[in-house]
Amino acid sequence: DAKTTQPTSMDCAEGRAANLPCNHSTISGNEYVYWYRQIHSQGPQYIIHGLKNNETNEMASLIITEDRKSSTLILPHATLRDTAVYYCIVRTNQGGKLIFGQGTELSVKP
C-alpha cells in the first residue's frame, strides 16, 4: 500500500485559504488520492478524491502534481468549523480498503 506523509499540524486564519500538503511518492498509476476529515468525536467525513486531474467540489479543491507524487487540499475560505484532523489516503487496489495515516490537525483561528 502506498504511504502518505502529512505535516502533523497547521494553523490557518479564518477566512483565508487553507493549503494542506500530502506526499505519496510511491503511489501506483491506478491508485486514487482521497481526502477525509474528522471533526472531534465524529466519524470521518469524505471531502474529495482524484486520480490525475485537479478536482473541485463544494467543499474543497484538490491539486495533484503531474508526477502524482504529491497533492494539496485547498479549503478556499476556512471557517472555525473547518478545525479538524485531515487525512490524505491513497486507496489501495486490493479490496478497496482505506488505510489512514496520522493526518494533519488543522486549527482555524479567528
Place this chain on the structure above:
Amino acid sequence: SAVISQKPSRDICQRGTSLTIQCQVDSQVTMMFWYRQQPGQSLTLIATANQGSEATYESGFVIDKFPISRPNLTFSTLTVSNMSPEDSSIYLCSAPAAGEYGYTFGSGTRLTVV
C-alpha cells in the same frame, strides 16, 4: 451516499465481558469495514467484512478477539471479546458510498473498559 446507523454510541463495560456493536446501512453494500481509534490516535483497520464469507483481518487482529458477523448486505456486527482496559477506544464501521464517491462512516461507538 449510504447512511450508516451505528449503535451503541457509547458504553462502559467491565473487564472480561464482551460488547457487540451493530452497524446498519440504508443500502446494500458488498464490503463493510471495521476500525478502531485509540485515544489521540488515527484510525486502524481491524477487518473487512464480506457477506457470505469470513471476515479478513488485518495484522494484529484476530477473530477470537474481534468476531465479526455479516448476515446480509446491509448489516454487520463487531464483538469485542474478553475486554481489558486496553480495548478502550472508539470503534467505527464504514461502507462504500455510491459510485466512487468515497466511503461513509458510522458515528462511532465510544467504549470504556473499567
